[in-house]
Each structure stands twice: as structure tokens, then as C-alpha cells.
Amino acid sequence: MIKSKENIFDIRLFMRLFKFMKPYKMVFSFVFIAVIAIAILSIATPELLQRAFDENLTNKMEEGFLNYILVMVGLLFLEFIMQLLFIFYSGWLGQTVVKDIRVKLFNHLLRFKMKYYDNSSVGVLITRAVTDMERIADIFSEGLFMIFRDLLTMVVVSGFMIYKSWELSVIVFLMLPLVMYATSVFQKYMKKAFEEVRTEISNLNSFVQERITGMKILQLFVRENVEYEKFKLINERHKNGWLKTIWYNSIFFPIAELSASITIGLVAWYGGLNVVLEGTVSLGILTAFIMLIPKLFRPLRQIADKFNALQMGMVAANRVFKVIDTTSQIDDTGTLVAENFNGTIEFDKVFFNYIEEETVLKGISFKVNAGETVAIVGATGAGKSTIINLLSRFYEIKSGTIAIDNVNIKEVTLASLRTQIAVVLQDVFLFADTILNNITLNNPDITEDVVVQAAKDIGIHDFISSLPNAYHYNVKERGVMLSSGQRQLISFLRAYVTNPSILVLDEATSSVDSYSEQLIQNATDKITKGRTSIVIAHRLATIKKADRIIVMEAGEIMEQGTHEQLLKIENGYYKNLYEVQFVKEEVA
Incomplete structure (x- = not known):
């Protein structure tokens, strides 16, 4: 997407983050391959289960049934291994990139003019260097790669559904616009909520840091109760910011779960009647669809969930890069190296x-x-x-x-x-x-x-x-x-x-x-x-x-x-x- 006020994802900001991944191309490539493998494996088990039902159970044939089961177990184990490696290396990549950005940020802070610190809150800078950095790590470990994995899984599952039965696919796809619309609205409001949360976290950190540093003055002038009341107000705003995100989650996720359950019910009803009365849909295909629907709806729900992490990470990255982009250094253009002054x-x-x-x-x-x-x-x-x-x-x-x-x-x-x-x-x-x-x-x-x-x-x-x-x-x-x-x-x-x-x-x-x-x-x-x-x-x-x-x-x-x-x-x-x-x- 092109950057705008309503945008969820700033492509230019991400490309800047992507530059920090270049030294780790091998790990990035492996994560990318793991995503493709996981998407393909997501349809392997339903495919084998359909064959086992249609070729063995429906025809009451025992021969070959055990082979399908053993292959399914092997594929499930392979999927487990790929998921494990994907989660570990995407998290590793996120923490490693953040380590490099944090070093760059701190090196930048070391060279700022004193005037910059005269006008800046220490609490806010600490938030940029610590809390915001963890949110940037979430872009990779919980956001971007997870979203890409889920999107690819949805594409593969959707294509597989159409290939197996366009009739049942139509029923499934009729419910998708509702969930997608809910996801879009959810993302829009969550971005605003997370921006408010980040602001309140900075305010809270700054307030606490300053009061702890100046505790002697507060106690000397008997200001404990006054500062306590101020803290309660700031803490209340912080809580309210988080409650907005909780409220939006509490609305969205039940809608997503209900949509998936209704879709399974409709598919079971239509497919079941079709199996009994017309026979154009086999019992194996019906069973495969019931397995595939959660694989389609759950990623969609997870994409919205992971967008939360992505949004918080992008907001945090934007704030960190604003500090890095700040030009407040003393011009060090001198070429003479002073080894010893006479002192005039x-x-x-x-x-x-x-x-x-x-x-x-x-x-x-x-x-x-x-x-x-x-x-x-x-x-x-x-x-x-x-x-x-x-x-x-x-x-x-x-x-x-x-x-x-x-x-x-x-x-x-x-x-x-x-x-x-x-x-x-x-x-x-x-x-x-x-x-x-x-x-x-x-x-x-x-x-x-x-x-x-x-x-x-x-x-x-x-x-x-x-x-x-x-x-x-x-x-x-x-x-x-x-x-x-x-x-x-x-x-x-x-x-x-x-x-x-x-x-x-x-x-x-x-x-x-x-x-x-x-x-x-x-x-x-x-x-x-x-x-x-x-x-x-x-x-x-x-x-x-x-x-x-x-x-x-x-x-x-x-x-x-x-x-x-x-x-x-x-x-x-x-x-x-x-x-x-x-x-x-x-x-x-």
C-alpha cells in the first residue's frame, strides 16, 4: 500500500526495515521456504484423509488404509518440524534485526548535541530504545512472516477447495466477505488504539522515571499525595488505551469464530444431503472440507490478530526512525588531531x-x-x-x-x-x-x-x-x-x-x-x-x-x-x- 493516514502498512517504512535483514539473507530465505512448505502441507492431510474415506472406508476396503494413516502421521510430523523451525528462525531474525537497529539508535544518541537532551524526555527516549524495539521485533516474529504464512495458506486452501468441489467452495466463499469486512474494520480501529497505547506508555515511562529520579525533592516538599493523584490519572489513561484494544478484540474474534462455525454447519448440511441424495460430493470430500474450513478461517482470524503486532511494530519503528533521522549532531568536520595543546x-x-x-x-x-x-x-x-x-x-x-x-x-x-x-x-x-x-x-x-x-x-x-x-x-x-x-x-x-x-x-x-x-x-x-x-x-x-x-x-x-x-x-x-x-x- 502507498502511505496514507488510514494505511495499516507503510511499505516505505518496511523497506527501510528490510535493509537491516540483508546481512541475514540465508535465514530469511529459509523462513520463506518454510512458509511455502507449511502452506503445501496444510492441504496434504485433508487430501490423504479424503482418499482414505473414498477408497477404503466407503468401499469397506482395508488394503492400503494403514498406508494412508502412516503417511498422514509422517506429514503431520514434518509439518510440526517446519512450524517449529519457522517460529524459531522468524523470531531469531526479528531479535537480530532489532539488535542492529538498537545499536544504531544508541550510537546515534551518543552523538546528539546537548541541546537535543535539553528538549527531550528521558522517559520517552528509554521507551524508544527498549519497549519500542521489542515491538519492532514482533513485526518479524509475530507479524509479517505470520501474515505471509497465513495468506499463502489461505490461497492454497482456497485453490484446493475449488479443485475438489466448486459447489461447496461457493458456500464457504459466501461467508468470507463478512469476515474480511470485519477484519478490515478491526484493523483500522486497532491501529488508532495502538497509537494511543504507545503514546500513553511513553507518558507513563517519562512520568515514573522523572519522579523516581526526583524522589528526594518530592518527599522534601511533601508532594507524595499530589504526585500519587497525577500518577493515577496517567495510569488510568494508559489502562483506557489498552481497554480499547481489548474491546475491539472481544468483538472481532467471536464474530470470526461464529462465521467459521456457521460455514461448517452449512457445508455439512448441503454436502450431507448431496452425498445421500445426489452423490456428486463424496463423503471424503465432505470430510476434507470440514477439515479445510478451519484452515481457511483461522488464518484469516490470525491475520487480524497478527496485524495487531504488525501495527504496533510499525508505529514503534516509525518513532524509532524519527529519532535516528534527527540531525542534531555537532558537525565533526575537523581534520586536525590534537595530541597536546599548549593551552592558549x-x-x-x-x-x-x-x-x-x-x-x-x-x-x-x-x-x-x-x-x-x-x-x-x-x-x-x-x-x-x-x-x-x-x-x-x-x-x-x-x-x-x-x-x-x-x-x-x-x-x-x-x-x-x-x-x-x-x-x-x-x-x-x-x-x-x-x-x-x-x-x-x-x-x-x-x-x-x-x-x-x-x-x-x-x-x-x-x-x-x-x-x-x-x-x-x-x-x-x-x-x-x-x-x-x-x-x-x-x-x-x-x-x-x-x-x-x-x-x-x-x-x-x-x-x-x-x-x-x-x-x-x-x-x-x-x-x-x-x-x-x-x-x-x-x-x-x-x-x-x-x-x-x-x-x-x-x-x-x-x-x-x-x-x-x-x-x-x-x-x-x-x-x-x-x-x-x-x-x-x-x-x-
Whole structure:
């Protein structure tokens, strides 16, 4: 079918899925052959049974009857084997294709701009990568191949019926339009129902993921009952979506069963009278038809059932491919590989905005000389953290130039650029893994001995050694087994072991104990020594030690200089900030 709003099957979407099957042509060919074999075997047993009735039972001849029975048993066993292999390899093909698509999707997600994640729900993306993938697998294991098998079986059975008795075939075929019409209506409504179900599943996943992540906030502000009521509403919508599919199934399948039963009754009535009165239809043919009717109607009913899986899979595939088709990657067109920077950084008239109409950086220009430690201070929203994001190319600037060692960072390969810049963020993220793996991030070039020596260098080896299993201590999800100060120390060590040319610190010690704060300060002094460092400064000690201070306000650089120089500026931005924010710390 050609794609349209009412279409059940999008051929272009399927052809895209089919491309992922190309590496598995042999398995696909075998499944195709198995489908043909199953369709042919579906009429073999009725044919043999008809002959046994007409040649042996009707004529009361025993000779040859056992042979028919033995052949029937053999064919039934062969059909069983073919069905088994068909189900296994169609399922294998589905899971293998999904594995490849999931890898492609995750690889794509790894390279998205941060802006994409700023505007995307984590719960929805998890649904795309997990739940939707299983629905795509159903296209092959429960949908497409099953439908093709059933259609081919129906064609073979229909042809066999006409060949054996056109009179009985007419009775059977008169009932088919009713079932086919019911199937068409059923498919149309089921597609809409499944689209609603997928939407509600995404909403449910997103809601649960966000609330579990933010559980501390919910409990802190006593929002449990409010969120409970919200969840009940979302869960109710989810239930109602599924109930629609159940309702449609409860209507369709009894209609299909009733149609098959009525057809068997009509065939038995007409064929039975014909056998007795006219003799144009044999008892064997009548018996064969009674066996063949379920083989014709059951596939038709199953096709509708399998269309459910196919529809859900196609809806899921469409959503997954929308993510894969999203072009939100940083342009990695640079050809220079940065093996080591001297560390000279220059921002030249850089403009940037997260949202089109809201400019965050307004043409800022500054230079950091190699080996310098520059502190950036300013009120919240001044643009301090944005500078960190732009230096590592997490976002693209609107205009201007950012250069390192007089080379535009766009000319440097993204991987080598980020390898030479280590960033310690204020919000430390640790994976549910050991301390060692959180430090090395499974980089085989960074051994445990290197990590231990680095920890000793910056003075946190004793802290790690005091933990159960030391470097092999599992910090659990997001590092919940460690305090905020301890997590910060781990992030310092993670940056230090990479031996970066440039270090960027979003230094945050306002919520840590005095012991951790001292360790962090010692670590800061150690890892910034001898390398270019940009520090988002939150502490007076860091500001005083900086070679230069850049003062920002509303996306602009207002002042630059040393601590002493800036304090001499009457009514200066830094002097006012210092008196409001830092004087109490100095007095303390």
C-alpha cells in the first residue's frame, strides 16, 4: 500500500526495515521456504484423509488404509518440524534485526548535541530504545512472516477447495466477505488504539522515571499525595488505551469464530444431503472440507490478530526512525588531531543562545594564556557555565570564533578536542559501578596502578582506601553511596588521570563538609598546576589564587584583572559582588 493516514502498512517504512535483514539473507530465505512448505502441507492431510474415506472406508476396503494413516502421521510430523523451525528462525531474525537497529539508535544518541537532551524526555527516549524495539521485533516474529504464512495458506486452501468441489467452495466463499469486512474494520480501529497505547506508555515511562529520579525533592516538599493523584490519572489513561484494544478484540474474534462455525454447519448440511441424495460430493470430500474450513478461517482470524503486532511494530519503528533521522549532531568536520595543546584559549566576539530569541553570550572576547588559571565570576545566569559548554563544543556558537593555540576548535576533530580538555562539573554524575570504572570509564589505557598513583598525587588515596573494597567499591546509581564532597573528589581524579592539556572546573564546595572541602582545595591546587585552567569560582580562596579574574554580567564581560586590581575599581561589578558574596567568607 502507498502511505496514507488510514494505511495499516507503510511499505516505505518496511523497506527501510528490510535493509537491516540483508546481512541475514540465508535465514530469511529459509523462513520463506518454510512458509511455502507449511502452506503445501496444510492441504496434504485433508487430501490423504479424503482418499482414505473414498477408497477404503466407503468401499469397506482395508488394503492400503494403514498406508494412508502412516503417511498422514509422517506429514503431520514434518509439518510440526517446519512450524517449529519457522517460529524459531522468524523470531531469531526479528531479535537480530532489532539488535542492529538498537545499536544504531544508541550510537546515534551518543552523538546528539546537548541541546537535543535539553528538549527531550528521558522517559520517552528509554521507551524508544527498549519497549519500542521489542515491538519492532514482533513485526518479524509475530507479524509479517505470520501474515505471509497465513495468506499463502489461505490461497492454497482456497485453490484446493475449488479443485475438489466448486459447489461447496461457493458456500464457504459466501461467508468470507463478512469476515474480511470485519477484519478490515478491526484493523483500522486497532491501529488508532495502538497509537494511543504507545503514546500513553511513553507518558507513563517519562512520568515514573522523572519522579523516581526526583524522589528526594518530592518527599522534601511533601508532594507524595499530589504526585500519587497525577500518577493515577496517567495510569488510568494508559489502562483506557489498552481497554480499547481489548474491546475491539472481544468483538472481532467471536464474530470470526461464529462465521467459521456457521460455514461448517452449512457445508455439512448441503454436502450431507448431496452425498445421500445426489452423490456428486463424496463423503471424503465432505470430510476434507470440514477439515479445510478451519484452515481457511483461522488464518484469516490470525491475520487480524497478527496485524495487531504488525501495527504496533510499525508505529514503534516509525518513532524509532524519527529519532535516528534527527540531525542534531555537532558537525565533526575537523581534520586536525590534537595530541597536546599548549593551552592558549581565545574567545573572539562569541555570540550564543540556547533559545533563538534569548541571547546568552553577547559578543564576548577574552584570552587565556598557556598555563594560566583564570577564574570566572558572576551572578547566576551570567553565562559562566555556557563558556565551559562551548569550549568542549557541547553546543555550537551562533557567531564568532573560539580558538586554542590559534586554531579554530572547529578545525580539530571532536574526539581529540575533548580528549585534551577535562571538565569537572558542579553536578557530578557517577554510574552504578565501581570507583575504578567511574574514574577510568573503562578506558583500557588507564590501569588501576595509574589511578592509585594519581589518587596519591592529589591526596585522596586514603579516602578511597577507607571505603569497603577501596577502588572496587560500587557507588550505586548516580553515586548515592558517597557524599557530595566524595563524589566531587572522584570527579577530580577522573579528570586528572586523563592528563589533559586544559582543565575546566565548575568548582562547588558550598554543600560539602570542611574535611572534603580541604581535600577538594588540595586537589584543585594539584591538578591546575602547570596547565591552563578555567575555573567557575565559588570560593574566595580560588579567586585569590587565580592569575586573572573575568567578571560576567548578563552574557557580557564587565571587568578583567587580578583580585587586587578589581577591588580598586570604585562601584565595580567585582567589588560589589565581592562585598555581597565573599566578604563574609573572608571574615569567617
